[in-house]
Amino acid sequence: MPANRFNSFTTYGVGIGLRIPHYDHILSRKPTCDWFEIISENFMVDGGRPLQVLDQILERYKVVQHGVSMYFGSAEKLNREHLRRLKNLVRRTKTPWVSDHLCWGSVDGRYTHDLLPMPYTFEAARLTAQKIREVRDFLEVPVVVENVSSYAEYHVSEMTEWEFLNEVVERADCGILLDVNNIYVSSQNHSFDPAVYVNSIPPDRVAQIHIAGHSKYRKYILDTHDHPVIDSVWKLYDRAIQRTGHTATLLEWDDSIPSFDEVHSEALKANKYLASASLAAAV
Amino acid sequence: MKLLTLQRRVARAVMTPLSPSYHMRRVAPDGRPMSAVAGQIIKPNDRLTSFERLEIYNRQYWFRVLDAFSDDFPGLRAILGDRRFDALAKHYLVDCPSRSFTMRDLGSRLESWLRKHPSYAPGRLQLALDMVRLEWAEIETFDGASEPPVTAAALSGADPAKLRLHLQPYIRLLDLRYPVDDLLLAIKHDAPADVASNAMQERQKRKKVSAVARLDPTPVYLAIHRLENTVYFRRLEREEFAILSALQQGRTLERAIVAGFRSSSIPAQERASNVGAWFQNWASLGWFVAM
Numbered sequence: 231m232p233a234n235r236f237n238s239f240t241t242y243g244v245g246i247g248l249r250i251p252h253y254d255h256i257l258s259r260k261p262t263c264d265w266f267e268i269i270s271e272n273f274m275v276d277g278g279r280p281l282q283v284l285d286q287i288l289e290r291y292k293v294v295q296h297g298v299s300m301y302f303g304s305a306e307k308l309n310r311e312h313l314r315r316l317k318n319l320v321r322r323t324k325t326p327w328v329s330d331h332l333c334w335g336s337v338d339g340r341y342t343h344d345l346l347p348m349p350y351t352f353e354a355a356r357l358t359a360q361k362i363r364e365v366r367d368f369l370e371v372p373v374v375v376e377n378v379s380s381y382a383e384y385h386v387s388e389m390t391e392w393e394f395l396n397e398v399v400e401r402a403d404c405g406i407l408l409d410v411n412n413i414y415v416s417s418q419n420h421s422f423d424p425a426v427y428v429n430s431i432p433p434d435r436v437a438q439i440h441i442a443g444h445s446k447y448r449k450y451i452l453d454t455h456d457h458p459v460i461d462s463v464w465k466l467y468d469r470a471i472q473r474t475g476h477t478a479t480l481l482e483w484d485d486s487i488p489s490f491d492e493v494h495s496e497a498l499k500a501n502k503y504l505a506s507a508s509l510a511a512a513v
Numbered sequence: 514m515k516l517l518t519l520q521r522r523v524a525r526a527v528m529t530p531l532s533p534s535y536h537m538r539r540v541a542p543d544g545r546p547m548s549a550v551a552g553q554i555i556k557p558n559d560r561l562t563s564f565e566r567l568e569i570y571n572r573q574y575w576f577r578v579l580d581a582f583s584d585d586f587p588g589l590r591a592i593l594g595d596r597r598f599d600a601l602a603k604h605y606l607v608d609c610p611s612r613s614f615t616m617r618d619l620g621s622r623l624e625s626w627l628r629k630h631p632s633y634a635p636g637r638l639q640l641a642l643d644m645v646r647l648e649w650a651e652i653e654t655f656d657g658a659s660e661p662p663v664t665a666a667a668l669s670g671a672d673p674a675k676l677r678l679h680l681q682p683y684i685r686l687l688d689l690r691y692p693v694d695d696l697l698l699a700i701k702h703d704a705p706a707d708v709a710s711n712a713m714q715e716r717q718k719r720k721k722v723s724a725v726a727r728l729d730p731t732p733v734y735l736a737i738h739r740l741e742n743t744v745y746f747r748r749l750e751r752e753e754f755a756i757l758s759a760l761q762q763g764r765t766l767e768r769a770i771v772a773g774f775r776s777s778s779i780p781a782q783e784r785a786s787n788v789g790a791w792f793q794n795w796a797s798l799g800w801f802v803a804m
Contacts, residue, residue, distance in 0.1 A: 271615050276658035277683060279742040299614040305517035312614045337520045341611040342527055342574050343581075346520075354516050382566040383556045386514050421558065449560040450569070 236374070236405035236437045242326075242478035244500045245294070248287065249483070252490040257286055263494060265292035267480045270328070271299055274315035284322070293323045294438070294478070296407075297330035299341065300365060302375060303348045303358045304334040313368050320369055327372040327437055328365075329407040332358065332395060347380035350387035350394035359401030366404065374405035374437040379415040379444075379453035391416065392430040405437035408474075410466040411459065411482075415444050415451045428466055433473040441467055441500065442482040456485035458496050467500065471507040479504065519554065526550055527570045528610060530603055535575070537568035578606050581616040585652060586623070587704070588644040588697040591718045592637055592726075601633040617656070620649055640726055643689040647697060647746070650685035650737040654744050657683030662799035673767040678801045680761050685737040686754060690730035694746040696721060740798060752777050753791050757800075 245265035248256075255261065266287060273284050287293060300312065320328060333345040348354050366373040377395055389397065399406055408431060410424075417424035441464075443457030459467075459481070471477060481497035526547065532538050541550045551563035558566070582602050583590060590598040609622045624645050627633065634641035659681055668676070699721050703714045734754035736747045749757070756773035764772065774784055795801065 274615065275617075275656035278654075278656040278659075278739065280656055282742050305515075305520050309614055334520055337517070337524045339612050340524065340528070341614065342524060343577055343611060343616055344527070344570060344574055346523065346527070346570065349514075349516065349519055351516070357516060381569040383558075384519065384554060385556055386519065386554075419558075449565075452569075 236372070236435045240476045240478075242292065242294070242438075243504070244497050245292075245478070245480045246493050246497045247296075247480065247482050247484065248293070249487055251487050252493070253283055255490040257283070259490075260290060261490060261494065263291060265294060265478070265480075267294050267296045267482075268323070270295045270297040270316055270319055270330075273322075274312075274319055281322075288323060293325060294480075295319065295323055295325040295328045296376075297328065298345070299335060299343065300330040301335045302330065302332060302361045302365070303354060304336045305357065306337060306339070308361055308364060309336075313365065317369055320371055325371065327374055327405065328369055329374045329376055329438060330365075331378050332375045332398060333378045345378045347378060347382060347384075348394065349384040350389045350391060352388060352397070355394060355397040355401060358398050362398070362402035362404050366402075372405060372437070373402075374407045375399065375402075376407035376409050376440065377412050377416075378409075379412040379419075379451075381419055381450055381452075383420055390422070391420075392427045396430065396432060399432070399435050404435075406431060406435045407438045407440060408436050408470055409440035409442070410470055411440065411442040411444060411463050412453060414460075414463050414466055415453045418451045424462075424466055425469060428469050428473070431470075431473075433475070436470070436474040436477055438478045438480065439467065439470060439474075440480055440482055441497075454485055455482045456487075459499070464499070464503070468503045468506075471503050472510065475511055476504055476508055514554075522550070522554055523567075523570075526554075526567055527574045528607075529571065530607055531572065531575050535572065537564065537571040575603075578611065578616070578619065579603070582606065582619050585620050586645065586648050588648050588693065588700055589641060591696075591700045591722050592641050592644055593634060594719075597633065597635075601627075601630075604630070604633065617652065620645075620652065624649065637726055639730060640691050640693070643687075643691045643693045644697065646687055646689070647693050647735070647737070650687055651697075651744055654683045654685055654737045654739055657681075657739075659683055659739070660802035662796075663801050663803045665796060667803065668801075671766075673770070674765060676766040677763060678760050678766055678769075679803070680757065681738070681800055681802055683739055684757075684761075684800060686749075686758050686761060687735045687737065688754060689733040689735060691725055691728060692733050693725070694733070694735055694748070696725045698746070736800075738798065738800065750787075750791075752779060752787070756788075756791070757795070 243264035245267055248266040248268045273280050331345050333348060335342045335344050335346050362373055413424045413427045441459050442455045443459055445452045445454040479500045483493045529538060529542055537547060539547055541547045548564045551567040555563040555566050557563045579602055593601060605623060605626050609626055611619055627642060627645060631638045700718055703718050734749040734751055736749055738745055738747060752773045756769045759769035759772040770788060779787060
């Protein structure tokens with residue numbers, strides 16, 4: 231039963247990111263896993279082993295595409311070659327939705343390969359929403375945008391990050407990939423209450439949730455995806471799930487990657503929160 | 514400030530090379546203090562200055578692209594040594610920043626850049642160029658397109674004067690001056706498994722590079738290809754290389770074979786049997802496709 235029009239994926243339970251160190255385990259042991267999230271760019275190639283592995287995964291598992299370089303917020307036009315390759319991949323995976331980040335990362339055709347924070351201005355919201363609409367119309371699948379972790383804020387910003395996110399998704403009429411770890415990281419770096427952020431998000435637009443670990447330094451926190459999820463992030467996740475209902479959830483672990491079983495066990499902790507949310511909805 | 518203006522300013526700062534100690538430079542490329550550049554765009558907070566906040570992104574950018582570039586060219590690093598390789602990487606990435614959505618393409622302009630900047634490979638330019646060509650070909654072959662191979666039956670009875678055989682799109686043909694294929698395999702084999710063995714393996718690597726560098730340049734012909742999606746380097750005879758290159762350029766089978774034996778020292782009476790064996794081998798590797 232879909233929770234809302236952007237969250238028609240309640241059959242997607244808890245997934246993990248598909249990462250190279252786990253390929254052998256997954257292909258040989260065929261472990262149970264609700265779904266895998268792939269980094270689209272890793273498979274937007276013409277052939278070879280990446281696509282061979284992907285096809286083997288697709289035979290057995292549900293796969294959702296997550297991008298890292300569409301850069302909806304870059305002031306320049308969309309990269310048509312990127313879009314063409316992404317659409318080919320969408321046809322191959324039959325992904326139910328495509329996600330990428332609410333950020334920018336390229337200018338004048340030069341790529342930083344980073345998820346740079348947006349200036350929270352109305353001009354940026356307008357342009358970003360327009361590009362999200364273009365991507366959705368081209369790909370012909372729902373597009374959802376993810377809030378990023380950030381380490382800097384701009385003088386020119388005219389609103390908070392959550393107000394900006396809401397402005398963009400309303401204008402684009404798109405879904406949200408709510409990354410509760412990113413909210414926590416940014417809240418520590420910019421001194422805001424992460425609960426206010428989570429409570430300000432329109433729950434009817436949340437199509438997916440990300441959870442992850444991070445690294446704490448003396449003066450700031452980095453979104454490194456190389457640790458288990460901390461309790462404060464689980465609390466945010468709990469709150470988010472209470473608001474959104476059962477939502478497709480994914481654990482990101484991208485560095486110092488432990489065994490498949492360890493990553494999967496960490497992800498499955500989300501089931502406790504999902505179950506209580508389902509129970510609350512039933513009551 | 515308009516969005517495009519802000520993004521240009523931030524990108525310029527983020528992509529400015531780091532200091533020798535891997536921190537953000539104090540002076541921007543335009544001569545202004547970087548603290549002033551950062552202060553105009555980025556808010557400070559109670560723990561970090563504008564400069565320090567911008568520096569996080571500056572360092573992340575360089576660590577990311579340098580790591581990716583280094584992963585792609587271990588052979589070139591072994592030839593140049595760490596210090597020269599790092600200098601080359603920084604200069605190359607300043608001159609040729611990524612213009613692709615994927616970091617897989619970072620090294621696509623390295624060969625042409627190195628030809629224009631020979632001072633980055635003093636005394637070993639040709640060896641370095643050969644290695645760059647091989648390592649880039651390996652990247653392209655790894656995820657290049659493939660087509661269903663043609664069967665021998667499909668070719669039987671075809672007129673060699675009209676038949677055009679196409680090679681798999683992933684195949685790269687290289688004419689080199691040094692046996693960098695053997696060198697690269699040895700370098701990858703020597704990749705340190707742990708820190709303790711690192712120093713000894715680095716010495717072994719340097720020895721191997723020096724041994725190859727001392728060789729007189731002699732032609733090496735190579736096909737970089739895939740078998741069951743694993744990349745292989747296959748040494749070719751000069752004639753094999755010429756025939757395959759001619760086919761790749763779209764020549765007919767007859768013309769390709771003529772081109773292959775131009776200036777060949779293989780006796781005329783042995784050529785037919787050579788050609789038969791080569792084609793059988795290439796076909797068994799699935800190298801020919803119908804286009």
